[in-house]
Amino acid sequence: MVFPQPDMTAFPELAMPPRVLLGPGPSMVDPRVLRAMATPLVGHLDPAFIQLMDRTKELLRYTFQTANDLTLPISGTGTAAMEAAVANMVEPGDSVLVCINGYFGMRLAEMAQRYGGDVETIRVPWGDVFDAAAVKAALDQRPAQVVMIVHGETSSGAAQPIAEIAQVVHEQGGVLIVDTVASLAGVPVLVDAWDIDVCYSGAQKCLSCPPGASPITLGARAVEKLEKRATPVANWYLDLTLLRTYWGTARAYHHTAPISTNYAFYEALRLVAEEGLEARWARHRRTAESLWSGLADLDLTLHVAPDYRLASLTTVRIPAGLDEAAIRTRLLADYNVEIAGGLGELKGQVWRVGLMGYSARQENVTLLLGALRNLIR
């Protein structure tokens, strides 16, 4: 043995601080979900697990508000679901339009390029949203087989209207990929009513599940594009032509699903269904409005205009002269409260406050406002 047994005093028992998670994710997790996660494992082809997969797909369809058959959790974090959407829809040479108004739009463009897409982008400032006319103008100039847009931009706090853009994309014959990582189960996401072709999300935001299982759903146009591919999906792990046989009736072995995370994910979806989407959206809205009103009392202003504000993620302008990182450090050290700084072009300009899923509770708003009041004055 070249490397000896480690001195275990350097590797103590896990002892994590009791954080109040009010950043852009992960959000806090309901104790019921944590308990589900600690359930002893069954095999990934066990009849009991297969039943769980079926129930999960059904609850996920409710959560996405869709009847899409191809609706399942990807075995990875939200970025893996994003990559699954891109890898399965973009074939080398495909004309792709990406609407960029934040960090995750940029990431979509980067991924689309790696999969061989011929990518064009349109941009508005981070915090603004696109109107359908701008998308139509871009598509009139150059049609696109795939259009990508982010519904709830975690980097900016903007909520993008989708339905009209979907119509524009379809009139021109493309498929629309919509990122709902920061919005699903927190604000309205209506996959069928808005006619979204590919919609994906993460577990660790408004679903309040530990990251590691990330939902995706494909409608008829997307399935048709998938089935008509001339080339295999470049990404084997995320290849939906294979994944659908594992999650479908064939149950063909593809990979070992993250059993425990799937337990947690099922319990998280049960909590969504028990509460009901409308009640859940209303709770997120109510909590966000309480935060916005309290921030105004502290003379803090918000980065996004009221009409396009995402209830699940608020961007707060940093007052001139304030050391924003020092405030965040003290929030964490003195109050166990996590919020995040800005990302990309909003770095140093905003704080990002998430009120997502189990974190979206009045007591968390009151704690954060009280702590900020103490730290800023």
Add this chain to the structure above:
Amino acid sequence: MVFPQPDMTAFPELAMPPRVLLGPGPSMVDPRVLRAMATPLVGHLDPAFIQLMDRTKELLRYTFQTANDLTLPISGTGTAAMEAAVANMVEPGDSVLVCINGYFGMRLAEMAQRYGGDVETIRVPWGDVFDAAAVKAALDQRPAQVVMIVHGETSSGAAQPIAEIAQVVHEQGGVLIVDTVASLAGVPVLVDAWDIDVCYSGAQKCLSCPPGASPITLGARAVEKLEKRATPVANWYLDLTLLRTYWGTARAYHHTAPISTNYAFYEALRLVAEEGLEARWARHRRTAESLWSGLADLDLTLHVAPDYRLASLTTVRIPAGLDEAAIRTRLLADYNVEIAGGLGELKGQVWRVGLMGYSARQENVTLLLGALRNLIR
């Protein structure tokens, strides 16, 4: 709302049967690991999580028996770690040799093709292993920049000697990727002593951690090949040039790590280090020999020759005329014991019995042998 709130009676509380997991994975999980998994979450950039990442990398180096700096868990199941190895090492046009003696060798070849590799394969029957001379002969015919081989083939139960093959590959200037999904922490895997360039594994086998975090390590030759790539890694989620900045000192945001799974993974690695690798290998060997001897008493024969038998995964020949699937169904229904059938060309010919990690205990061997005795006679 198009789709109404579900009737919750169709979605009852999670109630999983208490399985004794003796298949090819997932294996059973130590209660300490399950408890770690149920710990409330911190953020993925929390100082406490970053400390956990550092400790995890250190314990992982011990587990792999390596000093490699670039050693981390991929945020996905074992197949994701396999794809990470392939995606980062294979550039379009690279000459690749894949040694196939089972299902996972085939999968490696399939992935290498998707990443644009110019793939040749050599084959021996499932259950046999390669000798270094055969690999040398293939490389003499056509040199390869990347060679891939499976150390412990979960589909066949064969344990492949590695050190001599590594030498042959290096003499010819290639890098060697070794799959240790079914072997790491169950039988000796000595990354530095054997001079392996890229080694990956899964969590849910001999590490006995729920699937979702899958270790990989890259040595100097592999890092050099990575850094000299002419093209970006086609797979964004698994791009090690990005992942190393998140797991390295820069801590650059890449994706949200599966926090809870990383808690569990750390605890699983602590259990490996506490037990010590040599003691752990001896336990796996002892338990396997007890199984092999008991199977002989039942007049059952093993598929793999004694010299190349994998202690963590045993393939048992199905006696002529026996309905093997019916036996497995009754093992599960009457005894809560999971074993697996054959995969690929061994389908219907063998059972696969895993004694991995926390499952590798004498009481499980005794239970399985007793149940088989009842069912076969």
